[in-house]
Amino acid sequence: MSETKNSDRAPAATTGATLDISRRKLLGTVGGVGVAGLALGAAGGAGVYAAVESPDGTSPLTSVGSTEVMFHGKHQAGIATPLQSTGHLVAFDLAPGAGRKEAAALMRRWSATARSLMAGEPASSGDTGVALDAGPSSLTVTFGFGASFFDRTQLADRRPAQLDPLPDFSSDQLDPKRSNGDLWVQIGSDDALVAFHALRAIQQDAGSAAKVRWQMNGFNRTPGATEKPMTARNLMGQIDGTGNPKPSDADFDQRIFVPDTAQPAWMAGGSYAVVRRIRMLLDTWEKLPLTEQEQVIGRKKSNGAPLSGGTETTKMQLDKFGPDGKLVIPENAHARIAAPEQNGGAAMLRRAFSYHDGIAADGTPDAGLLFVAWQADPVKGFVPVQRKLDRGDALSPFLRHEASGLFAVPGGPRAGEYVGQRLLES
Ligand SMILES: C=CC1=C(C)c2cc3[nH]c(cc4nc(cc5[nH]c(cc1n2)c(C)c5CCC(=O)O)C(CCC(=O)O)=C4C)c(C)c3C=C
Numbered sequence: 247m248s249e250t251k252n253s254d255r256a257p258a259a260t261t262g263a264t265l266d267i268s269r270r271k272l273l274g275t276v277g278g279v280g281v282a283g284l285a286l287g288a289a290g291g292a293g294v295y296a297a298v299e300s301p302d303g304t305s306p307l308t309s310v311g312s313t314e315v316m317f318h319g320k321h322q323a324g325i326a327t328p329l330q331s332t333g334h335l336v337a338f339d340l341a342p343g344a345g346r347k348e349a350a351a352l353m354r355r356w357s358a359t360a361r362s363l364m365a366g367e368p369a370s371s372g373d374t375g376v377a378l379d380a381g382p383s384s385l386t387v388t389f390g391f392g393a394s395f396f397d398r399t400q401l402a403d404r405r406p407a408q409l410d411p412l413p414d415f416s417s418d419q420l421d422p423k424r425s426n427g428d429l430w431v432q433i434g435s436d437d438a439l440v441a442f443h444a445l446r447a448i449q450q451d452a453g454s455a456a457k458v459r460w461q462m463n464g465f466n467r468t469p470g471a472t473e474k475p476m477t478a479r480n481l482m483g484q485i486d487g488t489g490n491p492k493p494s495d496a497d498f499d500q501r502i503f504v505p506d507t508a509q510p511a512w513m514a515g516g517s518y519a520v521v522r523r524i525r526m527l528l529d530t531w532e533k534l535p536l537t538e539q540e541q542v543i544g545r546k547k548s549n550g551a552p553l554s555g556g557t558e559t560t561k562m563q564l565d566k567f568g569p570d571g572k573l574v575i576p577e578n579a580h581a582r583i584a585a586p587e588q589n590g591g592a593a594m595l596r597r598a599f600s601y602h603d604g605i606a607a608d609g610t611p612d613a614g615l616l617f618v619a620w621q622a623d624p625v626k627g628f629v630p631v632q633r634k635l636d637r638g639d640a641l642s643p644f645l646r647h648e649a650s651g652l653f654a655v656p657g658g659p660r661a662g663e664y665v666g667q668r669l670l671e672s
């Protein structure tokens with residue numbers, strides 16, 4: 247796991263990604279004042295992002311703009327990277343007639359663009375100018391391959407067994423047009439324009455090789471919006487992400503990343519992303535009294551503490567009974583059913599974005615969670631947990647799974663390499 251240099255984020259929002267303060271911006275643009283900005287940024291909390299004026303009257307980039315995530319590394323960026331405030335998830339299908347050669351050229355183009363934009367530089371050709379004035383703003387661009395990619399590129403013999411289709415779940419109401427795809431790109435940034443700029447560059451790079459199959463846009467809380475760094479809240483108002491594996495856990499890498507010894511070898515250092523568009527039935531949920539909402543999850547809404555007591559980070563006491571003789575964390579509480587100890591240790595890193603696409607035809611909010619779960623093997627992470635949730639989770643009546651995807655996300659590119667090169671050129 248690589249080093250985190252700017253830690254003004256919630257620990258439960260997953261730390262440990264390779265971050266850097268953009269040297270070009272701090273030294274080249276703002277000099278000594280930038281160093282002051284860096285020190286403030288590292289302290290975290292409210293007021294951190296106020297611009298400091300330099301002697302020549304210009305303002306330095308704030309810590310939000312100047313944070314850079316490294317493109318190269320053992321793992322792709324955007325997995326263990328702290329959650330960003332804006333996200334775009336987009337799937338592409340290779341164009342008719344495009345095969346392995348075109349796919350390799352596309353991954354080479356996409357990787358060059360991702361490397362430049364993540365460093366806060368313009369795209370090498372046809373830059374739209376949308377990100378002008380902004381620093382890297384924690385931009386990450388993460389690439390994955392869907393099961394259909396391997397047939398399209400005559401690479402079926404290198405398709406990982408982990409990409410076998412997910413089982414059907416009884417609560418699924420999946421839209422095939424918004425599910426799966428040959429290629430998947432996840433874009434995250436703490437600046438909405440930087441994220442949009444990357445999205446357009448990636449779409450332009452696709453050229454005649456691939457067409458957008460579906461796109462979903464999400465968001466999270468803006469860094470610095472809360473008095474202290476906190477775990478994210480979702481659109482139901484719950485603190486969401488508390489139970490996530492932490493990069494500091496001894497078994498984090500083993501749970502989230504494919505080991506060097508595993509097959510296929512090209513997936514070493516990679517991870518599998520399960521993507522679900524989960525609509526929240528907010529009109530129904532919001533009518534539920536607070537105490538019942540808390541029983542549904544098994545945690546307090548205010549601070550995320552388990553109903554068995556303590557603070558957000560206190561371990562849930564699943565066997566604690568109240569004076570009424572009932573379990574304080576109900577039998578069907580979501581956090582109980584999903585807990586690793588109830589699922590033979592199954593765990594995943596949930597790194598979601600909220601979405602809101604206005605009001606649907608039925609007059610209800612088209613809003614919910616772009617649920618992205620990362621694991622070394624979906625059969626040992628997402629699948630057993632979703633099976634169990636599907637059988638009687640108290641949260642299920644308030645949710646609708648509307649789209650689904652499963653993608654193999656290769657390891658991070660080494661210097662000079664493009665993402666997926668070990669698959670496409672070995
Ligand atoms: C199959 C995996 C899961 C799906 C799908 C899922 C959907 C979903 N969850 C929430 C809200 C919360 N989930 C919480 C905990 C939690 N959820 C899962 C898995 C899925 N959730 C796990 C593995 C855990 C952690 C369990 C643990 O370790 O104890 C919580 C509690 C806080 C937390 O730990 O994050 C909330 C809140 C929503 C709203 C949702 C679909 C929209």
Ligand SMILES: [Fe+2]
Pocket residue numbers: 580584
């Ligand atoms: Fe959950």
